[in-house]
Amino acid sequence: MTPFAIGGLGTTELLIILAVLVLLFGASKLPELARGSGRALRIFKAETKGLMDDDEDPATKTPEQRELEARQAQVDAEAERRRRGDTTI
Template identity: 75%
Template structure:
């Protein structure tokens, strides 16, 4: 493998972190990390929304009807009857 495009090792990563720390300062790093996390979360939500929209548009009416029936069947399975516990004789 070519050494110029290798993955950085321990010392290289430490040097990169040190340079970033010197450039931005210790006070600014938490804000940068927080902002990056928010941006990533928004990006994930938007891409998930796009994928969900594509799924809904590509489904045929028959597929939507089958999914609706399955959802109704799942709600019908759950009953409102209380769970009755069995009393057991604990004397042995």
């Protein structure tokens, strides 16, 4: 097994897949595609985590926990706005 084997694919197969991607999308579009895929995976991960958090009983949370979650949501929203370059509030 080669050190670059991913999911049972060897180096040759990965190079062929990469060549096909370059032919289909062009070299300039590949970073944009990777960025979009990364964003989609991050959103998917956050949503699945949110579903798991929804299973918790809100009545068992202390006021401090609720306040901490509200502050974290504000910080996350501000970080997302800054990442997008959005300066409006």
